[in-house]
Amino acid sequence: MANKKQVARAAAEAQRKAQQAKADKRNMIIGIVAVLLVVAAALGFILSGNDTPAGQPGTVVVSGPTAASAITEKITHNVVIEVENYGTINAVLYGEAAPITVENFVKLANEGFYDGLTFHRIISGFMIQGGDPKGNGTGGSSETIKGEFAQNGVSNPISHQRGVLSMARSSMPDSASSQFFIMHDAAPHLNGAYAAFGCVTEGIEVVDAICQNTPVTDGNGTVQKANQPIITSIRVTESAGE
Secondary structure (H helix, E strand, O other): OHHHHHHHHHHHHHHHHHHHHHHHHHHHHHHHHHHHHHHHHHHHHHHHHOOOOOOOOOOOOOOOOOOHHHOOOOOOEEEEEEEOOOEEEEEEEOOOOOHHHHHHHHHHHHOOOOOOOEEEEEEOOOEEEEOOOOOOOOOOOOOOEOOOOHHHOOOOOOOOOOOEEEEOOOOOOOOEOOOEEEEOOOOHHHOOOOOEEEEEEEOHHHHHHHHHHOOOOOOOOEOOHHHOOEEEEEEEEEEOOO
16 A cells, blocks of 8 residues: 555656646746847847837927037047038037047048938937938948947947937947937937947037927838938038147
8 A cells, every 4th residue: 555655656746847847848948038039129129220229209309408518528520410401410529539430430421421321210319320321220331340339348438418429330349330320318328338429519409300300110210211311411620630
C-alpha cells in the first residue's frame, strides 16, 4: 500500500513539475516576444524618424523666445535659413561645442545642398525635421559623420531647448549626414543622445507657423510631399574668426 502511495505521489509530483515547466516556458516565450516587440517598435520608431520621438497629430501652441541667450558656447557661424512662403530663420552655430557637426553643416550649406529641400517631418510641440534629398526620412548626403553627443563618448553641453538645431540620425550613432531638426519646444530626453550644434536667434515664429499650418498624416509627423515646407536656401552669412 505504501509503495502505491509513493508511486502516486511521485506521479503527481512529476505531473506538477511538467505543468510548471510548461508554464515557465510559456512565460519565457511571452517575455521574449514582449522584449522583441519593444525592440522592434523602438527600431521602427528610430528608423522612421531618425531617432526622434513620435507625437500626436495636431497643433501644440508654443510661444516665447529661444534658448539662444542662455547658451554660453562660443558662436562660430551665423546662418540664414529661408523657407518658402514662411520667411527667414536666423541661427548661430557653436563650432567649438560640435566641430564635426558644424563643419559638415556649413560645407553642405555652402555647396547649396539644402537649396530646394524640405521639412518632411513636423511634430508640433516637438520639432521640425528637414534636409533629406529623398524627402521621406531615409536620405542624406554622400557622407556620414561622427555623432557628437555624450552617449557616443563626446561631450556636448548644448541641451535640446526651444530653437536648438540638432542632427537627425538612424539607430547607429555615427549615421548623421544632412538631416537636421529645429526644436519647437524643449525635449530634455534627447540630451546626450543627439548632436545639438546651433540655435535660432530670430525667426522662431517661422517654426511656430510651420508647426501650426502644416498638415501631417500620422503621429510620427509625416508630411506628404505636396505639403512639405520648402527650404529655399541655407546660407552661412558670417564666420567668426575667419
